[in-house]
Amino acid sequence: MNARLHHNGRSQGCVGIDIGGTKIEGVLLDATDRVIDVCRMPSHSGESNVVTDIVRVARILSNEALPIGIGIPGQVNCATGQVSNVVNLDIETLELGERVSAIMHAPVHVENDVNAAAVGAAEFVEQVDGNATVVFLNFGTGLAAGLVRGGQAEHGYSGSIGEIGHLPIDPNGFECPCGQRGCLETVASGGAVAKLWPSANPPMPDLIRKARQGDGHANDVLTMVAHAMGDTIQIVAQAYDPQRIIIGGGMAKTGDALIEVIQAELSRRAEGCRFLTTLDIASNIRIAAIDQPIGAIGAALAAKRAQPQS
Ligand SMILES: [Zn+2]
Known part of the structure; x- marks a missing residue:
């Protein structure tokens, strides 16, 4: 420093x-x-x-x-x-x-x-050609995506591109402070996991460990979180068809264990779906350079x- x-x-x-x-x-x-x-x-x-x-x-x-x-x-x-x-x-x-x-x-x-952060994270990801599209997913307190094309951030018309955290995916889901119900970030964010699994700090590595040890409640929570993260990744993968999807934000500190959870969820979805099998989204996912x-x-x-x- x-x-x-x-x-x-x-x-x-x-x-x-x-x-x-x-x-x-x-x-x-x-x-x-x-x-x-x-x-x-x-x-x-x-x-x-x-x-x-x-x-x-x-x-x-x-x-x-x-x-x-x-x-x-x-x-x-x-x-x-x-x-x-x-x-x-x-x-x-x-x-x-x-x-x-x-x-x-x-x-x-x-x-x-x-x-x-998306522009920065894209610099540390391998095998990206100069004009590649890269999506950065910030699983932090909330959830938002950054879209980088050829090293430059896209902004959209109103500047609100990538605000996918407030896509309501579950009409029976949790109320969101934004006024909608079932928004992605009410489950797929570090802030959501801290609420759903408040017993440890940081919660995500503990949640994964407990679920692997056979804790039924941990398994239920992890299944829900993995499903919402899978939705998030599939949305950006199919909307933007990026060369890389970078997992960032506080949840990225969970590292390989989180990637394994995400890849298992994506493999489950691809079973019996030729389209998803061909897309092979899992192979394009990387963890952000958190150091x-x-x-x-x-x-x-x-x-x-x-x-x-x-
Ligand atoms: Zn919302």
């Missing part, structure tokens, strides 16, 4: 910053996109604090006017850098890009945090790729 490495002033690098409700993480990339410095600190709620935190991290990482990429939760207008409805940072509407750019005298590009600051790296890459090519 904060290990200041010698920075070659001739190279044009960029800074990436990922800010969430509890922490802010920044990276400095060199001209070849290598991470040459990382900085983490607690974040603070409120519009002014968010701007101050971002500027502080950017200045620690570089004293040059390098392009700055920011990943932040909530609704983001990438064209203007305006963010709104960032509940866990207590922001209603903030001209984040303009504010940071005016202080730093540098170009600033703002992305939704899941989209930024890397993918959110900050993706924010930096998005900023760099948003610059006019010179």
Whole structure:
């Protein structure tokens, strides 16, 4: 952390910053996109604090006017850098890009945090050709997908592409805070698993272990979660036909045990279905590089790729 490495002033690098409700993480990339410095600190709620935190991290990482990429939760207008409805940072509407750019005298590009993480995660996945479509699934407190094509995040018409967590798949399911019933994220998210299996922290590895030991209730809960994750994966696989589906968010820390659960669920679905057997979705699934600051790296890459090519 904060290990200041010698920075070659001739190279044009960029800074990436990922800010969430509890922490802010920044990276400095060199001209070849290598991470040459990382900085983490607690974040603070409120519009002014968010701007101050971002500027502080950017200045620690570089004293040059390098392009700055920011990943932040909530609704983001990438064209203007305006963010709104960032509940866990207590922001209603903030001209984040303009504010940071005016202080730093540098170009600033703002992305939704899941989209930024998707761009970052795609960099660490093997065998992806330059124009490949990659879907990143953020199984965190909630559930959202990021869609990356040729290294760039897609945004859709309204900017809400990938908000699949609020697809209602079960009319008899749990009520969702969004006002619907049976949304995917009421079962297929880290937050949902913590509610359904509250006995351990982290819950998912414990749930899988107990189910494997023959605990009937654990098995019921895991079956329900695996089914909803299977639905999630099948939805993005068939809607976007991506080359890779990357499992990210807090649940990704469960690692191989989670991949085994997902692959078993997908194999069960493919039995007797020639279409699903041919699609072979399971072979395209990977776990995100959870040991890397993918959110900050993706924010930096998005900023760099948003610059006019010179
Ligand atoms: Zn919902």
